[in-house]
Amino acid sequence: MAKHPSSSVQQAREDLAAQLRELRLDAGLSAREVAALCGWHESKCSRVQSGHQALTDADIRAWCAACGADERVAAGLISQNRQLGSAYVEWQRMQRGGLKRLQETVIPLWELTSAFRIYEPGVMPGFFQTQGYAAALLGRIAAFFAIPSDGDEAAAARVERQRLLYSGQRRFAVVIEEAVLRTRIGDAEVMAGQLGHLLDVMSLPSVSLGVIPFTADRPMWPVEGFWILGDDQVVLETVSAKITVQQASEVDLYARTFAELSSMAIHGAAARQLITAAITAL
Incomplete structure (x- = not known):
C-alpha cells in the first residue's frame, strides 16, 4: 500500500x-x-x-x-x-446518503464545540450561507460528483445549522479572503442577498469577522480553508476528501496560521466597506 x-x-x-x-x-x-x-x-x-x-x-x-x-x-x-x-474520509463515500444527510452529520460535533476558528479563501463559510447561496453551491457539487441532487433540502439543512450562531454559548472567529466576496456563486440576486446577510451576521456578539483585502501586504500566503474546533481538532476539505487533524503539533501549526491570517484582516467598519463595495459591483 x-x-x-x-x-x-x-x-x-x-x-x-x-x-x-x-x-x-x-x-x-x-x-x-x-x-x-x-x-x-x-x-x-x-x-x-x-x-x-x-x-x-x-x-x-x-x-x-x-x-x-x-x-x-x-x-x-x-x-x-x-x-x-x-480521519480521512472520501467525499464520494460520505455523499452516498445524499447532501442533506451530509449536512446533518456534523451537527453533534459542532454542538459540542464552544469555539470555532474558521478560515476560507474562496467560498462563504457554511455558517454564514443563505439558502439561495447554499442551494447554488450544493447544486454544483452534486453535478460535479454526479450524485442525485437534493440541493434544496440540503441547503435548508445547512441553513438550519446556523441556529448555533444565536445560542450565545459559542464563539466564531472567522477570516475570509476578499475573493469570497467577489466569487459569484449563483446569480447577482443570490450574491447580493448573501452579502447583505453577511453584513447582518457580522454584527452578532458571537461573531468576529475579518476580511483580508486583495491589497493586503501578506506575511502569510493564502492556504486551504480550515476549521479549528476548540483547541484539539482541525477539519479541512480537499477536492477529494474531508480530513480531520488531531495531532497536537499539526493543530498548533493551524492555530499559528490562523493567527497570521487574522493579523492581515480588517474588521468592523473597514470590513463592512469591502462588503458594501462588492454589493455595489454586482
Whole structure:
C-alpha cells in the first residue's frame, strides 16, 4: 500500500506501526516469527511495521496475541486505529446518503464545540450561507460528483445549522479572503442577498469577522480553508476528501496560521466597506 494521501493520517499510521514494532521487540520476536504466528506472509509484517498496511481489528489482535500483549493493550491500539480510519474520509463515500444527510452529520460535533476558528479563501463559510447561496453551491457539487441532487433540502439543512450562531454559548472567529466576496456563486440576486446577510451576521456578539483585502501586504500566503474546533481538532476539505487533524503539533501549526491570517484582516467598519463595495459591483 502506498503512503496515505494525508500527511497527518500517514504520520498517525506510522506512530501506530511503531507501537506494534515495540511490542514485537519487547517479546523478543523477529518479524518472520510474528508473521508465522499470525499466519501471514512475511511481506505483510514488513508493511505493518512501515505504516504502509491498513489494519483491521483482527490484524491488531493477532499481532498482540503473537507478542503476548494483554487484551487491554490490543483494545487501546484498536481504538487508535479506528480513529485513524475516520480521519480521512472520501467525499464520494460520505455523499452516498445524499447532501442533506451530509449536512446533518456534523451537527453533534459542532454542538459540542464552544469555539470555532474558521478560515476560507474562496467560498462563504457554511455558517454564514443563505439558502439561495447554499442551494447554488450544493447544486454544483452534486453535478460535479454526479450524485442525485437534493440541493434544496440540503441547503435548508445547512441553513438550519446556523441556529448555533444565536445560542450565545459559542464563539466564531472567522477570516475570509476578499475573493469570497467577489466569487459569484449563483446569480447577482443570490450574491447580493448573501452579502447583505453577511453584513447582518457580522454584527452578532458571537461573531468576529475579518476580511483580508486583495491589497493586503501578506506575511502569510493564502492556504486551504480550515476549521479549528476548540483547541484539539482541525477539519479541512480537499477536492477529494474531508480530513480531520488531531495531532497536537499539526493543530498548533493551524492555530499559528490562523493567527497570521487574522493579523492581515480588517474588521468592523473597514470590513463592512469591502462588503458594501462588492454589493455595489454586482
